[in-house]
C-alpha cells in the first residue's frame with residue numbers, strides 16, 4: 001500500500017515517517033509482540049510514526065505489529081474530528097459486561113474488506129501511556145471494539161480469524177492477487 005517512504009516535518013518540528021503497513025496474509029502479522037520496557041525517545045518517535053501512518057491511511061487504530069514492529073503498542077483515534085489520539089503501551093483488557101456488540105470491522109492490513117464481528121461491548125483497559133505511566137479506563141462501543149481488534153494484532157490475531165474459512169480463503173486469494181499485481 002505504501003511502497004515509498006515519505007519523510008516530512010511535523011508542526012512540532014519532529015521528523016516523522018510513514019511506515020509500510022503489512023497486509024494479510026503476510027505471516028509477520030502472526031508474530032506475538034513483546035512488552036515495552038524502554039520508555040525512551042525512540043518509543044516516542046515510533047509512536048509519532050504510528051500516528052502519522054494511521055492518519056494517513058484513514059484508520060481509527062493501528063498496532064505496531066502492522067508496521068512490522070513487534071512491541072505491544074497501539075494508537076487509536078475514534079473521534080469524528082480525528083484530533084484525539086490515544087496511545088496504549090502494554091495494554092490488556094477485562095470484560096466488564098457480558099453484552100456483545102456486532103460491528104462491521106475493517107482493518108488497514110485487510111484493505112477493502114469489512115466483516116461483522118461480535119465482541120464484548122464494554123471492557124476495562126489496563127495500560128501504560130507513552131511515558132510508562134499506568135492508567136485504566138472503561139471503554140464501550142466503538143472504542144471497546146477498536147481496542148480489542150488492535151490488541152488482537154499484538155497477539156498475532158486478525159479479524160478474519162473470526163469468520164468462516166471459506167470467507168477467509170476468498171479474502172486471502174483476492175488480496176494475494178492484488179499484491180502480485182503491484
Ligand code: NI
Nearest residue numbers: 106107108109
Ligand atoms: Ni486491524
